[in-house]
Amino acid sequence: MRGRQTLPSLWLISDERNDAGLERALKRLPRGSGFIYRHYHLEPHERVARWFALRDVARTREHWTILADSALTALEWGAHGVYGAPRSLWPTRGLITLATAHDLADIALANLKKADAVLLSPVFATRSHPQAETLGPSRFRLMAAHAEMPVIALGGMTAHRARRLRWPHWAAIDGLTYP
Template sequence: MRGSTVLPAIWLVSDARNDARLEAALERLPRGSGFIYRHYHLPGPERLAQFLALRRIARARGHVVILADSALTGAEWGADGIYAAPRALWPRRAGLLHLATAHDLGEIGLANRLGADAVLLSPVYPTRSHPGAKTLGPVRFRLLAARSRVPVIALGGMDERGAQRLEWPRWAAIDGLTRAPRPAARGLTGSRRGFMVRSHQEANPWPAAR
């Protein structure tokens, strides 16, 4: 793991539906934000080519670049870390950040045991990805997040307004960070400042590697 890396507060997550807006969104994010590249729908060579192009833009802005894939592929492609279900993060690879997905207490427990560096817990609010699916809501989100041994990033229907309503320092979004910005909403919350919250999760650096 990169011991000097600070966990960003804001994370842009790629998806087929925000593909055309990713470059502009990366430019608009506060410096030092996070970017999770998924794009599972693309064939291997095309996926790699787009990842490298977006990584160049992200690195120019000082963003942390995470690949949704294995640790081996993450290292080969030059990512800062990987994003996957808890079991898929193992075996760990030195020099990479390991971000786990979680939707319930069982997956939080797996992420704890398998040494994830952070957890993306979802869905907090209703999403376009899974219309009609059951959501955690703020109360259950907080209850589950309290069981995590590592920082938790809120995901699912999130945008800046939703993050402020949740009073949570770290959040990720697909649509919420690629929509055209409203005139009154210029300047997202800085990625190193986070939100003023009453939470042990606030503004912690990456935990030591296990």
């Protein structure tokens, strides 16, 4: 149980397209980073098996493991927390809650739900949503100022872009997966 500890600065998010490199990426991340497991593309029995395999790798590096699912499933699977749209999150004792946000309404709802952090995106252009309007650094900062919790920058993030943004928390799908 991690409670209200200081959040990791760096977060790796799983996706179908980065699946093959996840074990290697988890081993290369700084100790104590965050890992958000989505893998919506898998059938239920494959998804749970893949979770436990990746969770075991993450645990060897003391990474935080967050599950994109219900709080009940997160507790059953031994996750440190849950990830999802703010409307789907409910504060659960012992679990970290990470909310997704794309606009001020999402941030307001994450504030209302008392999420532990919010992932605000897309900061930059992404492969996952190539047509999405990006926030850019200025709009990202303006929106992040409305959050009552730490904000994790997401969307086209790489180490270079994180330095350019000068933001303490960031996450990536492609930008942290090493082939």
